[in-house]
Amino acid sequence: MERKKIFIILGVLLSVIVLYFGYQAIMYVSTDDAQIDGHSVLLAAKVGGYVTAVHVIDGQKVKKGEVLVEIDDRDYKNTLDQEQADLDAIQVNLQDAQRNFNRLSELFKNGAVSRQQYDNASAAYFSAKAKFDAMTAQVAQAKLNLENTKIMAPDDGIIARTSVEVGQLASPGVPLVGFVDSTERWVTANFKETQLSGIRPGAKADLSVDAISSETFHGRVDSLSSATGATFSLLPPDNATGNFTKVVQRVPVRISLPGLTRHQIEELRVGLSVIVKVHKH
Secondary structure (H helix, E strand, O other): OOHHHHHHHHHHHHHHHHHHHHHHHHHHEEEEEEEEEEEEEEEEOOOEEEEEEOOOOOOOEEEEOOOEEEOOHHHHHHHHHHHHHHHHHHHHHHHHHHHHHHHHHHHHHHHOOOOHHHHHHHHHHHHHHHHHHHHHHEEEEHHHHOOOEEEEEEOEEEEEEEEEOOOOOHHHHOEEEEEEEOOOOEEEEEEEEEHHHHHOOOOOOEEOOEEEEEEEEEEEEEEEOOOOOOOOOOOOOHHOOOOOOOOOEEEEEEOOOOOOOHHHHHHOOOOOEEEEEOOOO
């Protein structure tokens, strides 16, 4: 009798398990090949020079426009001062050439000066104007270079990594600070190609983040990529070589996370693993 009860209980448990997984298969498409994504960027210097100050550390919160790193700006200030002085001198010459051109234009209309004198004054004026325009552009570039000695936060965010020290020689284009935006998070889930028929834009999704086991997040399918993940890999597979082995491809699916609080965005660190369940119905 006891054995019969045990078999009944086991049968009931097995039925419940079968029904549960059957329900999951009918109602959801799931994958654990997913991660949190956000706007992240490596900030690099636009101009070269020795680093004079580093104002941030890893994990620090920063505001948009906050200065993160400073580069020695003395050379750039000197260049700006010199080019501004050259511009002032050229501007004086331009004003003199313009007055002379205007005066000779009136005299030429009245036949008081020759055509050659008028042409010479015209050439001198337009030459001075061209030099003024060119120097104006150089001064604008010198100002921009001076501004670029300060590397600033592009938006509110968190410093993910710093690879810069005071005294280091910064080179243009070399990353110094890893920055992660604090305004938005989404999930990139890589589904098998055999699962795509159950996924559509606008479908609801439930997300479990391994690092935040106490909370289930709710999202919405934004889009399905038009290419598999292997298409844009460094060495995409070449199936024309004759060594073809069929491998189930995965397609990136972007899932938005609307309505997140600032605290939740900070908890959802870029790169965290996620389990995604997309509603079929």
